[in-house]
Amino acid sequence: MSSEPPPAPSAAAAEELAAGLSAATLSKKQQKKDARKAEKAEKATQRQQQQQPADAEDPFAANYGDVPVEEIQSKAISGRSWSQIGDLDDSAAGRSVLIRGAAQAIRPVSKKMAFVVLRQSMSTVQCVLVASADAGVSTQMVRFATAFSKESIVDVEGVVSLPKEPLKATTQQVEIQVRKIYCINRAIPTLPINxxxxxxxxxxxxxxxxxxxxxxxxxxxxxxxxxxxxxxTPSNQAVFRIQCQVENKFREFLLSKDFVGIHTPKLISGSSEGGAAVFKLLYNGQPACLAQSPQLYKQMAICGGFERVFEVGPVFRAENSNTHRHLCEFVGLDAEMEIKEHYFEYLDKTLKLPYEEGVQMLKEAGTEIEPMGDLNTEAEKKLGRLVREKYNTDFFILYRYPLAVRPFYTMPCYDNPAYTNSFDVFIRGEEIISGAQRIHTPELLAKRATECGIDVSTISAYIESFSYGAPPHGGFGVGLERVVMLFCALNNIRKTSMFPRDPQRLVP
Amino acid sequence: MSSEPPPAPSAAAAEELAAGLSAATLSKKQQKKDARKAEKAEKATQRQQQQQPADAEDPFAANYGDVPVEEIQSKAISGRSWSQIGDLDDSAAGRSVLIRGAAQAIRPVSKKMAFVVLRQSMSTVQCVLVASADAGVSTQMVRFATAFSKESIVDVEGVVSLPKEPLKATTQQVEIQVRKIYCINRAIPTLPINxxxxxxxxxxxxxxxxxxxxxxxxxxxxxxxxxxxxxxTPSNQAVFRIQCQVENKFREFLLSKDFVGIHTPKLISGSSEGGAAVFKLLYNGQPACLAQSPQLYKQMAICGGFERVFEVGPVFRAENSNTHRHLCEFVGLDAEMEIKEHYFEYLDKTLKLPYEEGVQMLKEAGTEIEPMGDLNTEAEKKLGRLVREKYNTDFFILYRYPLAVRPFYTMPCYDNPAYTNSFDVFIRGEEIISGAQRIHTPELLAKRATECGIDVSTISAYIESFSYGAPPHGGFGVGLERVVMLFCALNNIRKTSMFPRDPQRLVP
Incomplete structure (x- = not known):
């Protein structure tokens, strides 16, 4: 196999460019730019010719081969342009194109013919090699193309043609008649996953x-x-694009409602919400921990006059929960806002179920819940099914949770302090959003923290913030991975975390 | 002082609503909604009347007072609507409005008159109290309004009037003739900062x-x-809104160029870039650390077929740097993308200065730099000044850094492996962006890691990712706080971090 760098544009292409230049009325600036581009391309060709003696045995040796890493160390911009596989359609028929992709499938047909399917993220295209002196394709070149390992990164230059029948690739209408093929970076022959x-x-x-x-x-x-x-895989390419868009929609909506995006520290002193599920570390000799949520800080931002804030960032939970829906690190979509009178207003058509009623529904269906206790995963799922049967909806809000099962900063109900002005939003019996009105007076906040067993001295800066003039406020948090998991009806949160962290997994 | 909850809409307002209903052609749905709203308001009024006996000594006692926290515990939505201070202008003259804000200034004029300036984020408005039986304002009410502490959260109901001369408040054209004033949450009398x-x-x-x-x-x-x-303060309100928009522009631009926003783990095994500046902790009994950058993970996402990715998230540096521009935790704006031939293309009008030339310029100006060493803060600032003098620009790119001063994953130059395909972008002599082509072959990557003293077994999952078919790629990282600091010409990075973390600071 010869070693050949990516070639420069053909003379035909240069002529085409020149014709284009004379036909169209181009600005001087554009002409200068094109001239520079052509000059660069010319130089690149010269360099290649100097460096690459032709293979004596194969007159077409320059049309294929491995490109050594030294050639990819950014020497210069040759002026060539690569097409995106996803952009190819029948309008490109007859055109010469250059593409780069992973060799997803390699199918030798005979000594003289082979297929290589190239993939770019979610798009694939079939490339055909047929040995022919006219096309500059030798049998050695066909052998080369069938010998490199699957998933290797490959450059193909060829002519777009229209197959008689739609192909199995995502780009069904076109295939590429290969003229040149270079391997940019080889994959190992046997991949750990097919x-x-x-x-x-x-x-x-x-x-x-x-x-x-x-x-x-x-x-x-x-x-x-x-x-x-x-x-x-196509499904993973889709999942993480959906995840990106879920975050975007969250951001766009809140920005349109005058929320300000903020960033709060993940390294904090004291534990953010109490409890044992906290990662501890030393910070320059001082005991510190990783934030279990941005809760206390987004509230301090409200005290700081920002009226409405949101944050997208990692939250850390050292919980030893080996379930399909818990992670030790996940992305929190959090919002917090001033409220005037009521923490919670929703479209009438959305089902709002008081917690007590949910517990009653479960009781009637044979599941006894401690009235002031929390719903476990099983009970939540069952309630989801009961709600679906009774109200014909997968989406509902459960509100007025018992004080005992919500964090210390949650505002109690005015008519019964054993309950709180809080809510969870469910999709198919799984919680995706948790929110509440928060306590805005330092006295009540300190009292509730103490009742919950939190040493108030560890969160004094937070509690004191409410003595400097603090507006009534409320907010909510969403787990990005969980929303995407439920939205896509996937069965495991690890499928929506790019590099998940659970009690057993810290790599890759 | 009486204790009075926020009142319900007046009978006049209800009549107005009714008139509006008959005049306009409203849908049945809207009519129903309005009816419910009116009903709620009615109920709220009833509750208030039941709970609040009038002050015998002051016939206007119901028009002012402290609102106890119990009243803010989300009983119901009264149907009243609050105006935003920033929205008030002379078109509101004569209208009755309800606003909530922090009492920024309180100025008693006499027993019968006082001014209260209310603030909502960046907007302020002057409220005037004049004792008068017609207006329902008693001298007790004036006393109440001058007695609560500055920065307390206050509700004011009043009539918008036009002062003869522009006022000092941001809302210069209007003031509010107070009819009712309630304190929602008091600040302590002496604030730690004025x-x-x-x-x-x-x-x-x-x-x-x-x-x-x-x-x-x-x-x-x-x-x-x-x-x-x-x-x-107005400047802080502005700084963090600018920060939010810098992040938005970064995201919007990259999304428009088909980048996918991703989230990579901050809890990792091994150190991400080597060196001592790493926070260590125990992860379920295993040694772990906090990511110093998303570098290795965004590269693995490229190996995972995502072509172009970006991430906005916290990065952690346990450096003992007490400078104006270092933090132990900051927000990284990171991007990584496949590249075809060259890692770096820029507008011709942007100054691109080779590192060697920068070192030469400094040498000629009397500052000797170790040729293969890094520039310290002082040298960078001086180079910024020299560039400004010679090229008349505050913005430039320094490229081809020595291998010895860049991370192990940086691609060496093709013509001299003592230099790298890397660059930093400077504003006013301070680095804001750092980027490079990355090594895409596992052999060279392992070799460079070993040469840099990194135990390759701690990053094996990363290195192996490049043996499964990995495209050439490059990327960059930006420090959000630093960009905002330099963009706003501020002198300390702590001014652009909402709750900064440096070697001495872990609270609030």
Whole structure:
């Protein structure tokens, strides 16, 4: 195999460019830019010719090969331009294109013919090699293209053609007749996960089972151990794009309502919400911990006059919970705002169920709940089913939680201090949002903290903030991974965390 | 003083509503909604009347007083609506409005007259109390309004009037003739910071000095100790709104270029970039640390097929740097992307200065730099001045840094491996962005890590990711606080971190 750097644009392409220049009325600036581009390309070609003696045995040796890393160390910009696979459609027919992608599938047909499917994030395209002197494709080149390992990064230059029938690639209408092919970075020959196995849907498994076939199933832990491969499946590419958009919508909506995005510290003294689920460390010799939520700080921002704030950032919970929906580190979408009279207003069509009523519904269905206690995961799921049966909705709000099961800073109810002005929002029986009115007077706050067993001296700066003039306020928090998990109806929160952290997992 | 809850809308307002209903063609849904609103308001009035016996001595006792916390515990929505101070202008003249704000200034004029300036984030408005039986304002009410402490949260109901001359408040054109005033939450009588002192500009100090006056200056540490007050100054309100928009612009631009926003773990095993500046902790019994940057993870996301990613999140540096521009925790704006040929393209008008040339410029100006060493803060500032003199720009890019001063994952230069394909972007002689092409082959990466003294077994998952098919790529990181500091020409990074963390500060 020859070693060949990415080539410069062809003479035909240069002519095309020149024709374009004379036909259109271009600005002097643009002409200068194009001239510089052409000059750069010319220089790149010269360098290649100096460095790369042709393979004596194969007259087309310059059309394929491995590109050594030294060639990718940013020498210069050649002026060539790469197409995005997802942009290719039948309007490109007959055009010469240059693409870079991962070799998802490599199928040798004969000594003279092979297929290589290249992938760029969610798009794939089929590339065809047919040995022919006219095309500058040798049998050695076909052999080269079938010899590099799957998932290697490959540059292909070729002509777009229209197949007679739609292809299996995402770019169904076009394929590429390969003229040049270079391997930019090889993958190891045997990958720890076969991407084809990892990409299968449950429907694929069902179909195979009906046909009596047995397919390899890649386990969750194996996926997470080799996340850099697992992330390439179409479903993972989709999940993390959805996650990005969920965050965007959250931000856009709040920004449109005059909320200010803030960042509060994750390294704090004292524990943010009490309890044992806190990661401890030494901060320059002082005991410190990681914030379990931005709660105390977003409230101090409200005391600081910001009226409405939100934060997107990591929250840390040292809980030893090995469930499908708990992580030790997740992304919190948090908001906090001044309120005038009432902490909670919602569309009438959304079901708002008092906590006591939820407990009663569960009781009638045979599940006894300690009236002032919390709902466990099982009870929540059951309530979700009961609500679905009775009210025909997967989405509802449970409010007026018992004081005993909410954090110390939650405002008690005016008519019964054993309950609180708080709510959780559920999707399919799983909590996605937790919110409440907060206590805004330092006396009541200190009293509640003490009652909850928190040493008020560790949070004195927080409590004192409410003695400098503090408006009534409330807010909520959303777990990004959990929302995406429930929205996409996935069965495990590890599927919506790019590099999840649970009691057992700290790598990769 | 009487204790009076926020009142319900007046009968006149209810009539107005009814008139509006008959005049306009409203949907049945809207009519129902309005009816419910009126009903709620009615109920609230009834409750108030039941609870609040009138003060026998003052016939207007119901028009002022402290609102106990029980009244703010979200009983119901009365239907009243609050105006935003910033929205008030002369078009509101003659209208009755209800506002809530912090009592920034309280000025008694006589027994019968007083001014109260209310503030909402960056807006202030002057409220006037004049004792008069017609207005329902008693001398007791005037006394009440001058007795509560500054920065207390106050509700004012009154009529908008137009003063003869523009006022000193931000809402210069209007003032409010107070009819009712209630204190929602009192501040302590003596605040640890006087907001007027904290809000002064350097220009104010200069003017006072010329006049021979001495003004109180609030020190940086005092400000940070009582951040909930300090944040209320107009400059701080502006700084954190600018910060929010800097982040937004970063996100919007990258999203428009098909970058995907991701979140990577902050709890990691091994140290992310080597060196001693790492916070260590125990993670379920295992040694772990806080990420010094999302570097390794954003690169693994590139290996995972995401082509272009960015992250906004906290980064942790356990450095003992007590400078004006270092923090132990700051917000990183990070991006990483696949690159085809060259790591770095920029507008021609931006100055791109090779590192060697920068060192030469400093040498000629009398500052000797170890050729393969880094620039210290002083040298960077001096280079900034030299560049300003020679090229007339505050903004420039320094590139081709020596290998020895860049992290192990940085791609060496093709023509001289003692230098790297890396760059820093400077504003006024201070670095705001650091970026580079990264190494994309596992062999070179492992070699460089070892040469930098990093135990490759601690980052094996990272290095192995590049053996599964990894595209050439590069990226950069920006410190949010530092950009805002330099953009606003502030002299200390603690001014652009809401709750800063430095070697000495872990609270609030």
């Amino acid at each position: 991407l084809e196995d990892a990409a299968r849907s449950e429907a694929d498994f069902e179909k195979a089972e009906l046909a009596g076939e047995k397919l390899v199933r890649v386990g969750q832990d194996t996926r997470l151990n080799y996340r850099a491969i697992d992330l390439r | 907001l007027e002192d904290a809000a002064r500009s350097e220009a104010d100090f200069e003017k006072a000095e010329l006049a021979g006056e001495k003004l109180v200056r609030v020190g940086q540490d005092t400000r940070l100790n009582y951040r909930a007050i300090d944040l209320r």
